[in-house]
Amino acid sequence: MKKVTTRTFAANDAGFTASAAVLAAGGLIAFPTETVYGLGVDARNTEAVARLYDAKGRPSFNPLIVHVASLAQAEAFVEFDEVSKGLAQAFWPGALTLVLPLRADSGISRLVTAGLDSLAIRVPDHAVARGLMGAFAGPIAAPSANPSGQISPTKFAHVADQMTGRIDGIIDGGDCGVGLESTIVATQPVPTLLRAGGIPTEAIEAALGSPLVRAGETGAPSSPGQLASHYAPNGTVRLNAENAEQGETLLGFGAVDAAVNLSPSGDLVEAAARLFDALHQLNALGAQRIAVSPIPERGLGRAINDRLRRAAAPR
Template sequence: MKSEQLRMLRPDVAGLEKAAEILRAGGLVSFPTETVYGLGADACNDRAVARIYEAKGRPSFNPLIVHVPDMAAAERYCDFNETARQLAQAFWPGALTLVLPVKAEAGISKLVTAGLDTLAIRVPDHPVAGALLSAFAGPVAAPSANPSGYVSPTMAAHVAAGLGDRIDAVIDGGACLVGVESTIVSCVGTPSLLRAGGTPVEVLEACLGRPLVASQDPDTLTAPGQLASHYAPQGKVRLNAPYAQEGEVLLGFGPVEAELNLSAAGDLTQAAARLFACLHELDAMGAKAIAVSPIPDHGLGRAINDRLKRAGAPR
């Protein structure tokens, strides 16, 4: 199905049931999570998943994350080892995606896994997302609801501006609280960090009692968010800039004079929540060159720097 105009749904019983109905019919529904707005489709429906790639202009070799309502649902689709179970029990629901062997009988579309024998899966920590997943009663593939490579959406208005009539509906659940995508950890073999995100790496390592290793094969995409150029605003981005040069707009952090500031107080949680909204605002301002203040590279700062590095990569 495909509508001629994006339908805005309220996060109430009627809106959620309508969204679930659209998903069952093979449609695309954007919905809020604690991280960013996702673009959801039935993960077992090849045609519906293909529509995600079409709507986003996303390369089909880039796998998708599947969202489920709870651990019991995740176990229907993936094989969990001790490490995966330990992380899931500690951080689900939450901003953590685990990459695990997909079960042969799971029924997940090969387009979701990009033909791999692993699946990226998580349980989101958002009441609207949880209610939608329960109403739909199936796995929902959901990358960020934005054109591929561009700034991720943290409000329903961002989804409408980026995807317009290419999708069927969006549930307006307000602004996302975390503001950066989930951390992704592969639990196949030695636990490895595939993407820094909304759950700080330090707390994951504390839970496991050992460090996460870096991804061993940077040329192979095993999860979303690994492309070199991603999350990009229209303007050219210069990182670790103590001040703006002529013609640049400064995206500040901490007590600096800047047109936009992620957090004047130097709060990394606030900065993460504001990051994509600020990048959208820079686009609205028509900024052609963007300088970004240095961001501490620990905790959520690591995820912020990861997104900024990809935003500034050659396109």
């Protein structure tokens, strides 16, 4: 991979205009969303998408999420049915990605969809992301702005540390509020949860009026975020640990004495927002063996546990 100069852009109109020009020229721009920092390219530019896969070291069979400014813009790229349109109206802008049939005339690069006839798409709810989309006025394919399989970035510093020299620019938009990637749902043939994320499953099921089907993990993903091993810190991870064993560093939750604690008060929203930064902190501490306190399997706890199980998977 050829090393490039990575510029920093301000989160203002001048920064958005300059960043949009880089995207239009086939460049790679990292920017914050409410979930994590994304690494954006023009979703219609196959050469730019190939550069993105190279910069991340991402398997080309793993599809990308496309970010657009509105439901109306999304309708130019994918086909909505009544169920998917209802979910979009309920949760967009926000941390919900829908996997929908790709329009034949969408113009989206086949590298974005990994050759599938569906597209993962969402409308982010973050002022900086929306400023960039307004300046660019096109579909932005944007996985998380980190090397593939490593910890997702929720701060400007995370992106700068991991991606400087690999990408063309970073918009410094501060910290991400949600801290977990988006929830991914496919609505056809039946509403199916493909990845737990920033919107609790219960909220989506309440909007649907019925339970979501759960999809299994696979070696050939039908949407982003389905690889079994992902979000990995440098050290090995042991889950549901009541105590740290000798030689382990504890990632705590609740009222426990831990080197790093996701939420001393046991607040799942706080834990979700701090998860990836906590994993970065453990790397900085040089933790080689990580024990993780039990996390309740409810609400955002499902998404937190999903990420931790992937972090603990053999690699």
